[in-house]
Amino acid sequence: MSKAELKKVSDTKVTKKVKKGEALFEEGDKLDGVFCVRDGISKLSKLSANGKDQIVKLASKGEVMGQRSVIAEEYTNLSAVAVSDMEVCFIPKDSIVHTLNRNPDYAVEILRHMAHDLKEADDVIVNMSQKTVKQRIAEAFLYLKSNYGEDEQGFLVLTLSREDIANVVGTATESAIRIISEFKKKGMIKTSGKKIGVLNEKLLQELTEGF
Amino acid sequence: MSKAELKKVSDTKVTKKVKKGEALFEEGDKLDGVFCVRDGISKLSKLSANGKDQIVKLASKGEVMGQRSVIAEEYTNLSAVAVSDMEVCFIPKDSIVHTLNRNPDYAVEILRHMAHDLKEADDVIVNMSQKTVKQRIAEAFLYLKSNYGEDEQGFLVLTLSREDIANVVGTATESAIRIISEFKKKGMIKTSGKKIGVLNEKLLQELTEGF
DNA sequence: AATATTATATGATAATTGTCACCTTTTCAA
DNA sequence: TTGAAAAGGTGACAATTATCATATAATATT
Numbered sequence: 001m002s003k004a005e006l007k008k009v010s011d012t013k014v015t016k017k018v019k020k021g022e023a024l025f026e027e028g029d030k031l032d033g034v035f036c037v038r039d040g041i042s043k044l045s046k047l048s049a050n051g052k053d054q055i056v057k058l059a060s061k062g063e064v065m066g067q068r069s070v071i072a073e074e075y076t077n078l079s080a081v082a083v084s085d086m087e088v089c090f091i092p093k094d095s096i097v098h099t100l101n102r103n104p105d106y107a108v109e110i111l112r113h114m115a116h117d118l119k120e121a122d123d124v125i126v127n128m129s130q131k132t133v134k135q136r137i138a139e140a141f142l143y144l145k146s147n148y149g150e151d152e153q154g155f156l157v158l159t160l161s162r163e164d165i166a167n168v169v170g171t172a173t174e175s176a177i178r179i180i181s182e183f184k185k186k187g188m189i190k191t192s193g194k195k196i197g198v199l200n201e202k203l204l205q206e207l208t209e210g211f
Numbered sequence: 212m213s214k215a216e217l218k219k220v221s222d223t224k225v226t227k228k229v230k231k232g233e234a235l236f237e238e239g240d241k242l243d244g245v246f247c248v249r250d251g252i253s254k255l256s257k258l259s260a261n262g263k264d265q266i267v268k269l270a271s272k273g274e275v276m277g278q279r280s281v282i283a284e285e286y287t288n289l290s291a292v293a294v295s296d297m298e299v300c301f302i303p304k305d306s307i308v309h310t311l312n313r314n315p316d317y318a319v320e321i322l323r324h325m326a327h328d329l330k331e332a333d334d335v336i337v338n339m340s341q342k343t344v345k346q347r348i349a350e351a352f353l354y355l356k357s358n359y360g361e362d363e364q365g366f367l368v369l370t371l372s373r374e375d376i377a378n379v380v381g382t383a384t385e386s387a388i389r390i391i392s393e394f395k396k397k398g399m400i401k402t403s404g405k406k407i408g409v410l411n412e413k414l415l416q417e418l419t420e421g422f
Numbered sequence: 423a424a425t426a427t428t429a430t431a432t433g434a435t436a437a438t439t440g441t442c443a444c445c446t447t448t449t450c451a452a
Numbered sequence: 453t454t455g456a457a458a459a460g461g462t463g464a465c466a467a468t469t470a471t472c473a474t475a476t477a478a479t480a481t482t
Contacts, residue, residue, distance in 0.1 A: 046333060048341035049421055056333050071319075072326035077333055100319060107318035108282075108311060114325045115283035121332035122257060122267050122288055128339040129381025130259035133469070162430065170340025172470055177431060193478075194429080210260055344439070373460060383440055388461060404448075405459080 015089045018042075024080040024088065025066065031076055033092040034066040040086030041148070041158055044078045045167065055168045056124070057117075058083070058158075060148065067110065070096060083160060128170055131208070136169035137179050138207040141189060145198050154190070155197040162194070226300045229253075235291040235299065236277065242287055244303040245277040251297030252359070252369055255289045256378065266379045267335070268328075269294070269369075271359065278321065281307060294371060339381055342419070347380035348390050349418040352400065356409050365401075366408040373405070 015038050018024060024035055027047055041060045045053040056078060059065050069076040070093050099106050127136060141156070148158040160168070166176035180196070183189045188204055190197045198204065226249055229235060235246050238258055252271045256264040267289060270276050280287040281304050310317050338347060352367070359369040371379070377387035391407070394400045399415055401408045409415065 046337045048337050050341060052341055054337045054340050056336055068326045068329050071322055072330065074330070077330050101315065104312065104315040104318060107315060107322060111282050111318060111322050111325065112284075114322065114329060115279045118279050118325060118329050118332060119283065119285070119288050121329060121336065124336050125267055125332065125339060126257050126259050126265045128336060129265055130261060130263055132467095173429090174431085174471080175469060177429095178469095181431075343437095384459090385441080385461085386439060388459095389439095392461075 015087050018082045018086040018088055020082050020085050022082050024082070025076060027077060027079045028075050031066045031069050031093075033090050034064050034070055034096065035080065035088045035090055036064045037061050038087040038089055040082060040084045040088075042080050042086060042088075043083050043164065043167075044080050046078050053079075053167045054170055055164065057120075058147075058168075064113075067096075068114070071110070083164065084158065133169060133171045133175055134179050134182075135208050135210070136171075137165065137176060138183070138188075138204040140165060140168050141183075141196065141198055142201065142204055142208065145201070150197065153192075153197070154199075155192065155195040159195050226298050229293045229297040229299055231293050231296050233293050235293070236287060238288060238290045239286050242277045242280050242304075244301050245275050245281055245307065246291070246299045246301055247275045248272055249298040249300055251293060251295045251299075253291050253297060253299075254294050254375065254378075255291050257289050264290075264378045265381055266375065267332075269358075269379075275324075278307075279325070282321070294375065295369065344380060344382045344386055345390050345393075346419050346421070347382075348376065348387060349394070349399075349415040351376060351379050352394075352407065352409055353412065353415055353419065356412070361408065364403075364408070365410075366403065366406040370406050 018040070020040075024042060025031060037059050039061060041058055042065060043055045044057040044059060044065060045055045048054055059080070065080050066076060100110075127139065131139070144156045144158050144160075148156065150156055162177050162180065163173045165180070166173040169176065180189070180191065183204075184191055186203070188198075188200045188207075190199050229251070231251075235253060236242060248270050250272060252269055253276060254266045255268040255270060255276060256266045259265055270291070276291050277287060311321075338350065342350070355367045355369050355371075359367065361367055373388050373391065374384045376391070377384040380387065391400070391402065394415075395402055397414070399409075399411045399418075401410050
């Protein structure tokens with residue numbers, strides 16, 4: 001859904017506050033509408049057979065969650081949990097279907113957006129299967145920096161727990177922690193509690209490309 | 212694109228024969244239309260930084276390739292190479308755009324299809340990051356059997372090279388070969404040249420779930 | 423403030439996977 | 453049909469990653 005189209009619809013809807021850690025929906029839920037993110041960030045994850053959560057995507061301001069299952073009329077394959085305090089609005093299915101039928105351009109816009117998501121998913125697949133954990137973690141920090149920025153002290157604005165970081169890159173929490181320690185020792189990043197700051201972007205970049 | 216819609220469009224187009232190993236398009240190409248598969252199977256892959264091909268999807272009869280980039284109006288992020296002799300038809304971009312504008316249902320159909328692809332991609336991400344190579348190979352064989360079937364002697368109809376198998380599950384060719392040997396030793400599969408047959412589906416199934 | 427709980431951290435070790443070397447078999451083209 | 457090239461196969465070893473144990477720090481709860 002395009003931001004413009006979205007705004008038009010969502011402005012008429014009430015927003016809802018969601019606290020960090022709360023779930024918007026769970027894997028297997030039947031969604032009767034989509035959530036659009038007004039503020040804050042949510043993780044979209046899928047439980048794997050071995051009991052670990054794989055974070056497939058982070059959704060922030062302007063993004064929509066749940067549209068895949070609403071459109072395909074399937075139960076959702078992902079869970080959405082707030083990783084920061086959020087403000088979301090809910091757009092009921094009817095309203096979407098209605099707009100879809102009345103406005104062909106709207107469908108094309110959603111289509112474009114989904115095509116983009118699909119490309120991103122392809123990239124994630126390649127990263128997951130071809131890069132080492134170290135490379136994926138380096139990439140994750142660069143991604144967090146460029147997408148959510150850093151604060152005045154140079155720490156990433158979006159603070160994820162070590163466990164969440166591990167679940168983004170698909171590794172064990174201990175492995176993620178170990179690599180974070182290593183990056184710190186090498187001066188590539190700095191930490192303060194769970195906050196992380198990028199110190200040497202170039203080094204991280206080179207690492208992702210296979211030094 | 213739905214099979215019904217597709218047929219309508221594609222029946223009016225000339226089909227083209229593509230020999231095994233030939234490329235339909237390469238990563239980075241600008242596509243001015245989509246290819247639909249009439250017969251045979253194509254691999255859709257993406258080159259990773261370390262020079263390995265990651266196969267992201269196999270496309271067979273009724274499936275459409277390249278629609279993502281045509282719709283998003285981006286250069287394609289994937290290469291398409293025939294893994295068996297194929298017959299494809301080409302639908303020019305203009306024809307697609309034209310139909311999109313005239314027929315709203317058509318957009319919704321494509322939308323549904325893409326939503327499905329997106330879900331599948333999510334599943335692949337989870338598999339890639341949470342399952343072992345052994346589990347992924349077992350899964351690949353089950354997938355090949357249920358999607359493309361087996362011949363009279365019980366061998367998988369779609370014969371992939373060991374390298375392609377490795378590229379589907381994202382591992383080194385040698386690792387794939389080793390695991391195939393192991394499966395054979397344990398009586399889970401049989402081989403004959405590069406052909407592979409599933410002997411014990413239950414064992415393979417259990418393996419994918421973590422024995 | 424004291425305590426329970428959760429998150430972070432690190433060592434030791436095992437399991438998995440990749441890499442390189444080398445050999446054999448199959449395939450294909452001259 | 454006969455070599456050359458490609459694909460398949462295996463051993464040895466190195467590198468990566470997971471697991472388990474345990475310790476410490478941070479956070480929440482009463």
